[in-house]
Amino acid sequence: MTHMTSRALTVGFDLDMTLIDSRPGIHACYQALSARTGTYIDADLAITRLGPPLAEELVNWFPADQVEAVADVYRAMYPTHAIAATPAMAGAREAIAAVRAAGGRAIVVTAKYEPNAKLHLSHLGIEPDAVIGDLWAERKAEALREYDAGIYVGDHTGDVRGAHTANALAVAVATGPCGAEELREAGADVVLTDLTEFPSWLAGHQGAPL
Numbered sequence: 001m002t003h004m005t006s007r008a009l010t011v012g013f014d015l016d017m018t019l020i021d022s023r024p025g026i027h028a029c030y031q032a033l034s035a036r037t038g039t040y041i042d043a044d045l046a047i048t049r050l051g052p053p054l055a056e057e058l059v060n061w062f063p064a065d066q067v068e069a070v071a072d073v074y075r076a077m078y079p080t081h082a083i084a085a086t087p088a089m090a091g092a093r094e095a096i097a098a099v100r101a102a103g104g105r106a107i108v109v110t111a112k113y114e115p116n117a118k119l120h121l122s123h124l125g126i127e128p129d130a131v132i133g134d135l136w137a138e139r140k141a142e143a144l145r146e147y148d149a150g151i152y153v154g155d156h157t158g159d160v161r162g163a164h165t166a167n168a169l170a171v172a173v174a175t176g177p178c179g180a181e182e183l184r185e186a187g188a189d190v191v192l193t194d195l196t197e198f199p200s201w202l203a204g205h206q207g208a209p210l
Contacts, residue, residue: 008103008104008105008148009099009102009103009104009105009150009151009206010104010105010106010107010147010148010149010150010151011099011104011105011106011107011149011150011151011152011153011202012106012107012108012109012140012143012144012147012149012151012152012153012163012168013095013096013106013107013108013109013128013152013153013154014051014108014109014110014152014153014154014155014156014159015108015110015112015117015120015121016050016051016110016111016112016155016176017050017051017089017155017156017175017176017177018089018092018153018154018155018159018173018175018176018195019088019089019092019095019096019108019121019126019195020086020087020088020089020092020120020124021086021087021088021089022050022082022086022120023047023050024085024086024087025078025081025082025083025084025085025086026043026046026047026050026082027043027044027046027047028081028082028085029074029077029078029081029082030043030046030047030074031043032077032080032081033070033073033074033077036073036077037062037070037073039061039062040061041061042061046060048177049177050176050177051111051136051155051156051158051159051176051177052111052136052137052156052158053111053134053136054071054074054075054111054113055067055068055071058070058071058074075113075115075116078113078116079116079119082116082120083116083119083120083123084123086120086123086124087124088124088126089175089194089195090194090195090196091194091195091196091197091198091199092124092126092195093125093126094195094196094198094199095153095195095198095199096126096127096128097199098198098199098202098203099202102202102203102206105129105130105147106128106129107128107129107130107131107132107143107147107149108121108128108130108131108132109132109135109140109143109144109149109152109162110131110132110133110135111133111134111135111136111140112133112134113133113134114131114132114133114134115133116133117131117133118131118133130147132146135162136158136162137158137159137161137162138161138162138165139162140152140158140159140162140163140165140166141162141163141165141166141168144162144163144165144166144168145166149166149168150168150169151163151168151169151171151205152166152168152169152170152171153171153172153173153195153198154170154171154172154173154176155172155173155174155175155176155177155178155183156176156177156178157178157182157183157186159172160172160183160186160187160188161186163189164187169189169190169205170187170188170189170190171188171189171190171192171198171201172184172186172188172190172191172192173191173192173193173194173195173198174191174192174193174194175193175194175195180193
């Protein structure tokens with residue numbers, strides 16, 4: 001057996017569309033933001049492209065020089081409109097439990113505003129070892145490296161890039177805006193249908209010689 005003992009198991013997880021189905025909450029928040037600002041936002045369209053930072057969506061609806069201020073309004077409204085409406089994804093709790101059962105630690109690395117990310121997890125009773133927000137795509141590697149994560153689980157091609165930038169295994173779940181084929185083409189090392197497949201994959205991965 002050639003197990004690598006120097007690197008304790010740390011698994012990073014994305015949040016939106018990986019651990020939580022944030023579409024209903026974000027949809028409600030965009031509708032409330034539209035009402036408050038008097039600016040049309042196609043909430044149905046916006047929730048089909050979750051993953052990238054908020055500003056990348058808002059720039060489709062607001063002048064560039066207003067985006068930062070509008071983003072602050074959105075983040076302030078978010079706890080009222082989005083937290084209670086947002087369920088956990090199938091298998092989310094079990095995935096984190098599987099990491100713990102394997103003696104590892106689970107962290108959440110997300111582009112979402114960190115206080116709101118923590119509110120989601122607290123509301124759902126999901127308690128990772130750390131939550132790091134405001135990081136997208138390659139920048140997710142900053143947190144993955146800091147916590148020495150060997151695996152990063154996400155639903156977007158940006159998550160695959162973040163994992164590889166940190167020299168972590170990119171495990172993708174086809175539960176977000178990117179389909180399985182797109183995730184494979186982006187270089188995902190493993191593509192799962194959803195997180196319900198993660199515990200058995202992890203057990204096999206842990207048992208395999210490294």
